[in-house]
Amino acid sequence: MVGGLFITLEGGDGSGKSTQSELLTEWLEEQGHTVLRTREPGGTEVGVEIREIVLHHRGDIAPRAEALLYAADRAHHIATKVRPALERGEIVIQDRYLDSSVAYQGAGRVLGAGEVRDLSLWAAEGLLPDLTILLDLDEAVARGRLDADNKRFDRLEAEKGEFHARVREAFLELALAEPDRFLVLDAEFPAEAIAASIRTRVAALLAG
Ligand code: TYD
Numbered sequence: 102m103v104g105g106l107f108i109t110l111e112g113g114d115g116s117g118k119s120t121q122s123e124l125l126t127e128w129l130e131e132q133g134h135t136v137l138r139t140r141e142p143g144g145t146e147v148g149v150e151i152r153e154i155v156l157h158h159r160g161d162i163a164p165r166a167e168a169l170l171y172a173a174d175r176a177h178h179i180a181t182k183v184r185p186a187l188e189r190g191e192i193v194i195q196d197r198y199l200d201s202s203v204a205y206q207g208a209g210r211v212l213g214a215g216e217v218r219d220l221s222l223w224a225a226e227g228l229l230p231d232l233t234i235l236l237d238l239d240e241a242v243a244r245g246r247l248d249a250d251n252k253r254f255d256r257l258e259a260e261k262g263e264f265h266a267r268v269r270e271a272f273l274e275l276a277l278a279e280p281d282r283f284l285v286l287d288a289e290f291p292a293e294a295i296a297a298s299i300r301t302r303v304a305a306l307l308a309g
Contacts, residue, residue, distance in 0.1 A: 105187035106306060107228070109198040111272060112236035113265055114258050115243035115250075116288040117295070121236065122194045124296040125303065129192055137186040140196035142171060144178040156255035164211040168220060171202050176224035184228065199225065200233060204271035205257060208264055214271065232306055234299055235276050238288035240265035 108125070110118040126138045143152030151174040155167060162170070175198070186193050199221035207214045222229075240262050247258055276283035284302050286295050 104190040106192045106232075106303075107183070107187055107195070107230045108193065108303065109195045109200070109230040109233045110236065111197060111200045111204075111233055112288060113238055113240060113243045113269055113272075115246035116236035116238040117292060118196050118236055120292050121234065121295060121299060122196055124292070125299055126194055128296075128300055129194075129303070135189075135191045137182070137191050137193045138195075139178070139182060139193065141178055141198060141201070142174040144174075144195070145182055148174045148178050156257070158256070164206065164209050168202065168206045168212055168217055171206065172220050172224040175199070175202075175221060179225040179228055184226075195230075198230060198233070200235075200272065200275050203275060204268045207271055208267040210267075230282060232302065233276075233279075233283050234302075235272055235283055235285045236288040236295070237269065237273065237285055240269055242289060 110122050112118055122138055126136045129136050141148070142155055143149045151170055155162070155170045155174075183193050183195065199218060202221050203214050203217050206212050206217045243265065244262065247254075273285070276285045284299070286298055288295070
């Protein structure tokens with residue numbers, strides 16, 4: 102379909118996705134690869150505005166509206182940034198993608214996993230990652246890390262532990278359903294050990 106390599110990182114808040122995407126980007130660039138490091142929501146200019154709404158709007162957003170906002174961010178991001186980079190043969194390393202929508206918007210119990218996934222696939226014209234790294238972390242440990250960070254909590258971070266437990270379960274189910282696409286790693290391991298496992302898998306992908 103497209104050239105390049107599309108790698109996404111998933112996991113609960115506080116699971117260390119940004120650290121790992123940074124380490125992986127550095128490693129790939131050292132080897133001469135061109136890497137686009139990006140994220141959702143908020144990977145484009147219009148996406149930054151959507152991000153502000155979905156994460157920091159005060160008051161209720163209806164579940165379908167919320168799902169559509171993430172999908173709108175995704176549609177624009179994939180069409181204008183990610184797909185062009187992949188077509189140029191670059192490696193895209195992205196914090197969060199459609200699995201986050203299935204796990205988080207599905208965890209609200211109003212929307213089903215299937216419909217959220219279909220909406221995302223429609224938005225992204227069917228683009229699926231070559232590899233999705235799931236940093237799996239117990240929600241109580243994740244909460245401890247977020248509290249220690251002392252930054253502004255967003256709407257989802259403010260959800261209760263039970264919500265985050267459902268998010269975690271949803272991610273693990275997604276990984277079980279697509280074992281070839283997912284690499285599941287224990288986020289309590291030291292960052293360098295996690296990075297090494299990721300490098301091994303990515304090196305195999307690049308060789309294959
Ligand atoms: P993220 O950028 O990883 O948060 P932070 O920068 O605070 O670490 O993600 C922000 C939140 O967006 C996160 O709680 C999960 C949520 N989210 C969804 O609910 N659905 C989605 O489709 C995406 C991409 C993110």
